[in-house]
Amino acid sequence: MLGELINPYYLQVASFILINIILGLSIYVTLASGQLSLGSAGFMAVGAYTTALLTTNFEVPLLVGILAGVMLAGIFGIIVGIPSLRLRGVFLAIATLGFGEIVRVFIVNTESLTKGAIGISGIPQLGREILDKLEVIGFDPEILGLKANQFTFLIVFILLLIIVIVLVCFFSRQKNSRVGRAFSAINMDEQAAASMGINVTYYKVLSFTQGAMLAGLAGALYAHVLSYISPADFTYHKAVEILTFSVFGGSEVVGGAIFGATFLTLLPETLRAISEYRYMIYGILLVVMMAYRPQGVIDEQMMRWFKRRKGRRQQHGTENK
Amino acid sequence: MLKVAGVDAFYGQIQALKGIDLEVEEGSIVTILGANGAGKSTTMKVISGLLKPKKGKVTFLGKDITGLRPDQLIRKGIALVPEGRAMLAEMTVLENLEMGAYHRKDSEVDKDIAQVMERFSILKERKDQLAGTMSGGQQQMLAIARALLARPKLLLLDEPSMGLAPIIVADIFKMIKEINQSGTTVLLVEQNAKQALKIADYGYVLETGKLTTEANAKDLLEDTSIAEAYLGG
Ligand SMILES: Nc1ncnc2c1ncn2[C@@H]1O[C@H](COP(=O)(O)OP(=O)(O)OP(=O)(O)O)[C@@H](O)[C@H]1O
Ligand SMILES: [Mg+2]
Numbered sequence: 353m354l355g356e357l358i359n360p361y362y363l364q365v366a367s368f369i370l371i372n373i374i375l376g377l378s379i380y381v382t383l384a385s386g387q388l389s390l391g392s393a394g395f396m397a398v399g400a401y402t403t404a405l406l407t408t409n410f411e412v413p414l415l416v417g418i419l420a421g422v423m424l425a426g427i428f429g430i431i432v433g434i435p436s437l438r439l440r441g442v443f444l445a446i447a448t449l450g451f452g453e454i455v456r457v458f459i460v461n462t463e464s465l466t467k468g469a470i471g472i473s474g475i476p477q478l479g480r481e482i483l484d485k486l487e488v489i490g491f492d493p494e495i496l497g498l499k500a501n502q503f504t505f506l507i508v509f510i511l512l513l514i515i516v517i518v519l520v521c522f523f524s525r526q527k528n529s530r531v532g533r534a535f536s537a538i539n540m541d542e543q544a545a546a547s548m549g550i551n552v553t554y555y556k557v558l559s560f561t562q563g564a565m566l567a568g569l570a571g572a573l574y575a576h577v578l579s580y581i582s583p584a585d586f587t588y589h590k591a592v593e594i595l596t597f598s599v600f601g602g603s604e605v606v607g608g609a610i611f612g613a614t615f616l617t618l619l620p621e622t623l624r625a626i627s628e629y630r631y632m633i634y635g636i637l638l639v640v641m642m643a644y645r646p647q648g649v650i651d652e653q654m655m656r657w658f659k660r661r662k663g664r665r666q667q668h669g670t671e672n673k
Numbered sequence: 674m675l676k677v678a679g680v681d682a683f684y685g686q687i688q689a690l691k692g693i694d695l696e697v698e699e700g701s702i703v704t705i706l707g708a709n710g711a712g713k714s715t716t717m718k719v720i721s722g723l724l725k726p727k728k729g730k731v732t733f734l735g736k737d738i739t740g741l742r743p744d745q746l747i748r749k750g751i752a753l754v755p756e757g758r759a760m761l762a763e764m765t766v767l768e769n770l771e772m773g774a775y776h777r778k779d780s781e782v783d784k785d786i787a788q789v790m791e792r793f794s795i796l797k798e799r800k801d802q803l804a805g806t807m808s809g810g811q812q813q814m815l816a817i818a819r820a821l822l823a824r825p826k827l828l829l830l831d832e833p834s835m836g837l838a839p840i841i842v843a844d845i846f847k848m849i850k851e852i853n854q855s856g857t858t859v860l861l862v863e864q865n866a867k868q869a870l871k872i873a874d875y876g877y878v879l880e881t882g883k884l885t886t887e888a889n890a891k892d893l894l895e896d897t898s899i900a901e902a903y904l905g906g
Binding site: 530533534536537540541543544545546547548549550551553652 | 721722723742743744747748752753754755759760761762763764768771772773775776819820823
């Protein structure tokens with residue numbers, strides 16, 4: 353019965369939505385301290401290639417490969433983040449875009465290691481690996497009425513969902529913590545933040561590095577979901593696409609990245625029937641959006657309004673008792 | 674309490690301060706006067722750690738603090754109210770006050786916030802208003818209140834009267850006097866020389882990066898050449 357409900361194609365799309373949410377979060381967290389980075393595609397490539405090379409060439413466990421990808425992306429985040437402290441707004445965006453291109457060109461040109469433009473295939477698949485492990489202890493997806501490939505898609509989706517939930521909880525909490533308040537103070541007025549005793553350098557590098565690690569994580573997961581990566585996956589088109597997830601959905605709040613990544617991943621899929629026009633519709637939507645609601649669909653005010661409503665409803669609830 | 678000795682400061686190639694020497698005694702109000710672009714704000718930036726001096730030395734309570742970061746200096750007891758108030762515009766009044774105590778980990782922060790709101794009653798009335806939507810005078814009150822929450826020993830005020838109506842200016846100066854009387858040493862930069870000298874104990878005059886005159890505030894008030902240049906006759 354469960355077997356009929358589970359459609360690998362939908363699960364695949366859902367998994368990409370979840371990866372895109374992580375990418376949207378990477379923009380959100382860097383923007384939180386007022387830094388506009390277009391380096392996400394580059395950090396994503398670092399994460400993806402690190403784990404791909406480790407797991408395919410050295411048979412390193414997936415978990416170790418993914419963590420190594422995240423760490424290396426974080427180290428690159430620090431290396432790029434510190435000199436970028438001198439840059440602001442558009443200039444920072446251009447510099448980080450440059451970083452992404454350097455990474456991509458490096459990958460294209462180190463064929464002996466990365467197979468260059470051809471890309472790396474046969475990267476261990478996350479779902480397959482998990483199924484293999486489970487089969488060793490005698491598990492059979494038939495128990496759930498699922499075919500093997502249905503099970504692998506389902507388990508990947510569940511795993512990604514858990515990761516996203518953990519990340520969303522972490523970054524929502526961080527927003528209201530000391531760290532989050534330092535980020536938003538720096539975002540509003542750097543000098544004011546400094547004069548209040550906030551270590552501006554530290555928090556800016558922290559926010560930039562968090563963004564890099566998130567992008568690295570998304571890249572590493574992407575490699576193990578798709579099992580094939582090439583430099584073409586990490587061009588500046590990708591960087592801009594990632595930026596739109598957050599900016600369209602609303603870059604002030606965690607919910608913005610979730611909404612933006614979901615909506616913008618689903619939109620081209622649902623418009624497949626009119627495939628020639630779908631990216632045109634996508635483009636028009638973005639233009640209209642930026643003209644009329646530059647802060648994105650979901651903003652701080654909307655969140656406050658929701659909270660107030662919730663608060664009022666709770667009050668009513670107690671009055672009725 | 675504070676001693677600045679032979680400080681040179683630059684913005685890139687431009688030298689903004691040339692051999693500044695000044696001293697602030699514990700418990701006093703000292704004011705720095707000077708025309709636009711003289712280097713008053715730059716002096717404040719050097720003392721508060723926003724700008725590193727190229728030469729010279731800054732000592733505070735007997736310790737060398739030259740080149741320390743603002744977040745290190747605020748822990749030592751130096752708080753700055755920057756020129757132009759520097760609100761966290763999209764935070765509420767209350768959130769701004771909480772940010773003033775950012776580096777503090779003691780349990781008296783809430784008590785201090787309540788106390789500051791008693792003193793500045795407008796802040797209490799408007800505690801949930803976004804700081805950016807407050808009037809100029811209210812923002813200045815908030816900026817000063819926020820700095821006080823750091824529990825500074827030395828409060829640096831950069832042109833607190835800028836752009837305010839005369840009646841509000843009088844309020845602000847009265848407040849500065851009160852803050853000083855409750856034990857905080859004040860270094861005050863002002864264009865409003867007459868009012869500043871009235872509440873100050875000592876004054877310096879800064880001209881294009883150099884200190885040209887220094888004297889007791891009373892004497893400066895009576896000095897005719899100063900009066901001509903800065904007191905508007
Ligand atoms: N960020 C900066 N970059 C370059 N030059 C600067 C910078 N800030 C100030 N200056 C220059 O340094 C000199 C001193 O400026 P400062 O802000 O200290 O003047 P001020 O005495 O505070 O003037 P005002 O009364 O107008 O506030 C000026 O010539 C100014 O142009
Ligand atoms: Mg100034």
